[in-house]
Amino acid sequence: MSTEAANPLSGDWYLEQETFGYVQGAHVRQRLARAQTSFQAIELIDTDLFGRCLILDGALQTTEWDEFMYHEMLVHVPLFTHPNPRNILIIGGGDGGTLRRVLEHPATQPVQVEIDPAVIDQCRKYIPAISNGAFSDPRAKVVIGDGFEFIRNRPAAFDVILVDSTDPVGPAVPLFEEPFYRDVSQALTDDGLLAAQSNSPIYMASQLKAQLSNLRAVFPIVRTYIGLVPTYPGGVWSFTIASKRHDPTRLSLDDLSARVASAGLTTRYYTPQIHQAAFVLPPFIAELVGSD
Numbered sequence: 438m439s440t441e442a443a444n445p446l447s448g449d450w451y452l453e454q455e456t457f458g459y460v461q462g463a464h465v466r467q468r469l470a471r472a473q474t475s476f477q478a479i480e481l482i483d484t485d486l487f488g489r490c491l492i493l494d495g496a497l498q499t500t501e502w503d504e505f506m507y508h509e510m511l512v513h514v515p516l517f518t519h520p521n522p523r524n525i526l527i528i529g530g531g532d533g534g535t536l537r538r539v540l541e542h543p544a545t546q547p548v549q550v551e552i553d554p555a556v557i558d559q560c561r562k563y564i565p566a567i568s569n570g571a572f573s574d575p576r577a578k579v580v581i582g583d584g585f586e587f588i589r590n591r592p593a594a595f596d597v598i599l600v601d602s603t604d605p606v607g608p609a610v611p612l613f614e615e616p617f618y619r620d621v622s623q624a625l626t627d628d629g630l631l632a633a634q635s636n637s638p639i640y641m642a643s644q645l646k647a648q649l650s651n652l653r654a655v656f657p658i659v660r661t662y663i664g665l666v667p668t669y670p671g672g673v674w675s676f677t678i679a680s681k682r683h684d685p686t687r688l689s690l691d692d693l694s695a696r697v698a699s700a701g702l703t704t705r706y707y708t709p710q711i712h713q714a715a716f717v718l719p720p721f722i723a724e725l726v727g728s729d
């Protein structure tokens with residue numbers, strides 16, 4: 438008689454081993470594609486729970502199931518903070534989920550700079566539900582290049598700059614550092630603002646702290662907010678707005694609601710109430726975030 442339980446990890450599993458000593462995974466239904474570019478390893482898989490997923494250098498970037506939670510929070514919070522966002526720059530975001538949400542704001546003219554064309558190609562081929570046609574929208578301009586180089590010596594042209602990067606390891610490291618934020622500030626208009634993914638507040642506290650001190654060296658207003666992204670380590674993710682004039686925490690519910698209503702878009706995570714609530718941090722996160 439065997440008392441051995443069935444191995445819960447039998448079959449094909451995607452396991453993400455985090456640098457901070459944690460593993461998470463999903464059962465794989467099908468491995469769709471794998472490519473090594475000069476920038477990174479790209480993998481696309483289909484999973485039972487989360488549908489199709491994009492993985493870069495072993496770190497899960499987005500899934501069909503919860504991409505809206507991340508992309509709506511990265512895009513709508515800053516775009517509704519700015520009173521009249523037109524010229525938008527997206528750095529990274531090769532899966533197209535950010536571009537798609539920017540295009541949902543009718544007056545925007547987005548420019549996206551992605552370093553690795555293979556990410557866009559593979560995502561358009563295997564996981565088109567994420568960009569949902571955004572890359573063929575005539576309003577969208579896509580540039581293949583290094584965001585860090587692109588932003589250097591740009592005239593002040595952008596109302597909002599969105600950084601949709603990987604974790605601060607490998608090619609994305611400069612996007613978390615002060616020289617880049619100085620260039621971003623210069624490329625923003627007088628009342629422009631930046632929003633960036635700012636890592637796990639649970640497992641990547643030191644990276645979040647370092648990023649915030651780099652942002653505070655450049656911008657007068659720096660505000661961190663949180664959202665749920667179940668497929669990222671820890672399930673809670675942080676985002677940060679760094680701004681010259683507009684404070685995302687100072688908008689009344691009435692003003693926010695009026696802006697959201699006039700944009701006329703459909704959301705599954707973002708609401709004016711969520712916008713306000715996302716800046717209310719549990720004390721252990723508030724403590725590591727600190728204040729301006």
Ligand code: AG3
Pocket residue numbers: 455496497498499530531532533534535601602603604634669670
């Ligand atoms: N960029 C942030 C993903 C961070 C996930 N980190 C991890 N799994 N260790 C997402 C890009 C989506 N457009």
